[in-house]
Amino acid sequence: MENPAPLPDPKSQAHQILSLFQALQQTQLQLKEELKALGEERSRTRRQFEQLSAEIEGLKRGNRPDPLSPPAPPQPLGPAAIVRSELEILLEQARRQLDEERKRFEEERRKFEEERLKLHSQHEGFSAKLRSLQEAQLQLREERQKIDAERQKLIALSEEISARQNAVIKAEDQIREERRRLEEERLKLAQIQLRDERNRLEDERLRIAQEQLTEERHRLEEERLRLAGQFPAPSPWPAPLPSAPPPPDPAPQRPPPTPGSMQPLGDEKDVPLVWGAALKKASEGKAKPPKGS
Secondary structure (H helix, E strand, O other), X not given: OOOOOOOOOHHHHHHHHHHHHHHHHHHHHHXXXXXXXXXXXXXXXXXXXHHHHHHHHHXXXXXXXXXXXXXXXXXOOOXXXXXXXXXXXXXXHHHHHHHHHXXXXXXXXXXXXXXXXXXXXXXXXXXXXXXXXXXXHHHHHHHHHHHHHHHHHHHHHHHHHXXXXXXXXXXXXXXXXXXXXXXXXXXXXXXHHHHHHHHHHHXXXXXXXXXXXXXHHHHHHHHHHHHHHHOOOOOOOOOOOOOOOOOOXXXXXXXXXXXXXXXXXXXXXOOOOHHXXXXXXXXXXXXXXXOOO
């Protein structure tokens, strides 16, 4: 696709057309003045010619011979004949001058007509250029309107893009905030689960220790009874029957953990002193037999 030819500058074309119109008007005024001067000169020459013609006719009528009278003998030239011959010479000169003036006037009129036709053709050319200039201005106006419309569309599109970018930034901020909140919730849940697991393990450890302590009590009680059977104490009274072993102590109940608070692993006041040995044996993995067994 070929690039369109660059449009001429409307201001320079308008200035050029205005200058040509002014030159045309100036030429027309000069031609009118010359025609007016030629008309005055022709009128003055015509008046002189008419005056000379009238004088010649008067002289002819004054010196005309009577047709009934016999022809007069030739007379020597007098002052009237001399004047008449001079007037005839002047008349002939005036006639020749008038013919020259007429020819010159015809030539000037022909030149004026040619100049008028030339100016008329130039005027038509200028009119065509003016029309093309007006069409170019109209096209430029339409192109400017299209450019303004495209600019408005681009501005609207830029505003829409900015709004979308702001919405994306806001959404990213919301997502980041939501992630932070979820991370905090996850950490809280992990802490709660860790605390619950720690409490469960502590309860399990206490239960195992309680069971081991109960077993150790039973074993010690059996050992005591066995030793008591081997070495009975002297008494007038019969030996009492062995009593049933005491029921095991219930495992201490821990209060349920509350979210957001850390419960202690245990209260040393609630644990008897014998638990320390049981806990130590449980940690060692095996219980040592008592002495004398």
